[in-house]
Amino acid sequence: MFKSVLQAACLSLALAAGAPAFAQQVVKVGSTPTSVPFTFLDTKTNTIQGVMVDIITEIGKDAGFQVQVEPMQFSSLIAALTSKKIDVISAAMFITPARKEVISFSEPVYTYGEGLIVPKSDTKDYAGFDDLKGEAVGAQVGTAFVEPLKKAGLFSEVKIYDTIPDIMRDVNAGRLKAGFADYPVVAYSLKQGQFPQARLVESYKSTMLGSVGIGTRKDDQELLAKINASLAKLKANGTIDKILAKWGLKAS
Structure with missing residues (x-):
């Protein structure tokens, strides 16, 4: 009987020792x-x-x-x-x-900072917000770029989009003059051959670093x-x- 109790105790200890592996936090x-x-x-x-x-x-x-x-x-x-x-x-x-x-x-x-995308047919070397004065531009909802663009008071409209691809799609189709979005996201998408009628403006200097x-x-x-x-x-x-x-x- 003592042997059985000892075996049961050892089994309980073994299970307790193994418990954390099964109870890993999700x-x-x-x-x-x-x-x-x-x-x-x-x-x-x-x-x-x-x-x-x-x-x-x-x-x-x-x-x-x-x-x-x-x-x-x-x-x-x-x-x-x-x-x-x-x-x-x-x-x-x-x-x-x-x-x-x-x-x-x-x-x-x-x-990183924001990237500026425009239609490929637009070959102007934009450097900053002032170069787009009076134009409608786009940004993604909830991002840190929206308020600075609105507060600049330079644009005829700051259009708000659900996603970055939505912005790029409108720029690509010529429905939007310019879009501001996360530089790495835009650069990667364009490098993959997406939105062939849009381009990243290399002359533009990011001002909203984060x-x-x-x-x-x-x-x-x-x-x-x-x-x-x-x-x-x-x-x-x-x-x-x-x-x-x-x-x-x-x-x-």
């Missing part, structure tokens, strides 16, 4: 399907892929949590986070003072600390630079 990550190369829908696998998916996946491996990517529109990310539909935002989202009032951000992951960060709820500081610790490690060992290079981005 973190729901909000990402967008239309911001290639940061986050986009891979139609072959029907999954969200890209820079920010690779980064949060590697962070999860290091920090000990499993990543479950939830696709959604950019404009709904923060609401989904604060309502606890997701636990983390990992997308092409700038860290801004207004957003920091609502959610917390990791240390910066990547820094840094992409990973978002968490303000009351989830433990998760944020884990993300920051792993992010620092992945920056130091070159993993982040390798991911950026994989998607055609230079280290910032």
Whole structure:
């Protein structure tokens, strides 16, 4: 009988020791399907892929949590986070003072500015906002580019679009004079041969620089600390630079 009790006790200890492996935390990550190369829908696998998916996946491996990517529109990310539909935002989202009032951000992951796209038939070398005075321009809803464009007071209209491809589609078709959007997203799309009648204005100088960060709820500081610790490690060992290079981005 003693032997049976001992075997049962050993079995209980073994199961307890193995429990953490089966109880690994699942973190729901909000990402967008239309911001290639940061986050986009891979139609072959029907999954969200890209820079920010690779980064949060590697962070999860290091920090000990499993990543479950939830696709959604950019404009709904923060609401989904604060309502606890997701636990983390990992997308092409700038860290801004207004957003920091609502959610917390990791240390910066990547820094870049806006790109200017115009129809290929428009060969003018635009340098800044002033060169487009009186024209209608476009930007994506919920991005950090919308307010500066409106506050400039130079444009006849700032049209708001749901996605960056929507902006590029109108520019490509000649329905929009110019569009402002994330430089890496636009550059990557054009490099892939999409929107052949649109071009990126190389003479234009970005004025709305920002840094992409990973978002968490303000009351989830433990998760944020884990993300920051792993992010620092992945920056130091070159993993982040390798991911950026994989998607055609230079280290910032």
